[in-house]
Amino acid sequence: MALAIILALVLYLSCQIEAQLLVGFYNGSCPMAESxxxxxVRKAFFKDKGIAPGLLRAHFHDCMVRGCDGSLLIDSVPPNKAEKDGAPNGITLRGLEVVDCAKDRLxxxxxxAVSCADILAYAARDSVVITGGRYWDVPAGRRDGRISRAAETxxxxxxxxxxxxxxxxxxxxNLSQDEMIALSGAHTIGRSHCTSFSNRLYNFSPANSQDPSLDRLFAAQLKQQCPLNPRGNVDPYLVVSMNMSPGHFENSYYRDILAHRVVFTSDQTLVTSPESLSEVEDYAFNEQEWQNDFVDAMIKMSQIEVxxxxxxxxxxxxxVINP
Ligand code: HEM
Structure with a gap:
């Protein structure tokens, strides 16, 4: 009986170990993988700075749906509509061709040897570093999923x-509110399509067409960048920078929140509880604290349901899913 319990425990622990990712996972099977x-990423970034925010966001979107399993990268094949064609993705995704180039070479x-899910995790890290963020070792060994459904986005x-x-x-x-606030700092780089926030400018609520939590000057500037067309809509292809320095990975995002100069309700809402406000204030004035918490939260995020x-x-x- 005791032996059976010990065996079950050993089996359980070895499964636990197997479920873990490892730094340097490809040292044996593909030593050049990370480089x-x-x-x-570097080659593509020097042609188009937008691929760095694109790849970071793509990794986040991959992890939020069925875990970090590369399912975001799968193309739709009728009748299956894949994640990349789901509402939060579509024309707003960018940088995925970099994953294809890396995969071809690998x-x-x-x-x-090297999974698409891991390529995306490494590329997200490299994107943070290339825009000025802190380096971290990426635990790897993710495998690729075989299911990708737009509805799950x-x-x-x-x-x-x-x-x-x-x-x-x-x-x-399994990510805490504190981790969510640290990760939201990713909005320090990149761009947004006007349609992702135009409700805050033109049809916020029955009482206020414009979101009263938006700084007035900032709102006026956004309206100029995202005007209504004669049909009363905003052009779906128009984009604005997330902030004044969309190529620099730094903590100005949190100061922008305090100044009510951020594009999304989901950004501005981070000051609506005493606890979340206090974290935003800490990050706004302590760059190192945020960079460290961001890295810790990224390492956790990139292990979701792997x-x-x-x-x-x-x-x-x-x-393409393997045949
Ligand atoms: C807190 C919840 C979040 C919401 C509601 C959200 C929503 C959005 C939206 C609507 C856009 C604009 C897309 C467009 O219109 O082009 C965007 C961009 C972006 N998001 Fe988030 N996001 C969130 C969290 C995150 C996290 C956790 C990360 C990464 C760790 C991230 C990284 C980015 C980046 C880098 C961009 C710029 C993309 C580009 O320039 O192509 N976001 N986000």
Missing amino acids: IIREE EKECKG IDIPAPFQNLDEITAAFAKK LTGTAGEIRSNCR
Whole structure:
């Protein structure tokens, strides 16, 4: 009896170990993996600075749906509408071609070794570093999922949501409100389509067409960048920078929140409870504290519901499930 319990415990523990990701996972099977990915990110970044925020966001969106399993990268094949064509993704995604380029090279270098999910996790880290954020070692060994459904992108938080709603979306993935606030600092880089926040400018509520929590001058500037067309809509392709320094990974995002100069309700809502306000204030004036908390939260986020061991597969083309 005692032996059976010990055996069950050993089996349980070995499964636990198998479920863990490892720093340096490819040291044996594909030693060049990390440097190839870094090189592809750098090459693409020098042509288009937008790929860094694009890849960071793509990793987040991948992790929020079925875990960090590369399911965001799969193309739709009728009748299946894949995640990348879900409402929060579509035309707002960018940078995914960098994953394809890295994958092509990795397949030549060490066929079938490196997962698409890991490529995206490394590329997200490299994107933070290349824009001025802190470096961290990425635990790896994720495997690729074989399912990608647009309908499941409902798990990705939306820009019009309030503090309770976004906190709940992160809690569903085992991330705390503190971690959510640290991760939201990613909005220090990149851009937004006007349509992601135009409700705050033109049809906020029956009482206020413009969101009263928006700084008036900032709102006027956004209206100029995102005008209504003659049909009363905002052009779906118009974009604005997230802030004054959209290429620099720094804590100005939190000062922008305090000044009511952020584009999304989901950003501004971070000051609506005493606890969340105090964290925003800390990060606004303590760059190092935020950078450290951001990295810790990223390491946790990028391990959401990962597939490891023999689960899933290593896709040979990140856009297509293996036959
Ligand atoms: C708190 C909940 C969040 C909401 C509601 C949210 C929503 C959005 C929206 C609506 C956009 C603009 C997309 C567009 O219109 O082009 C955006 C951009 C972005 N988000 Fe988030 N986001 C959240 C959290 C995060 C997290 C946790 C990360 C990464 C760790 C992240 C990284 C980014 C980046 C880098 C961009 C810029 C993308 C680009 O320039 O292409 N976001 N987010």
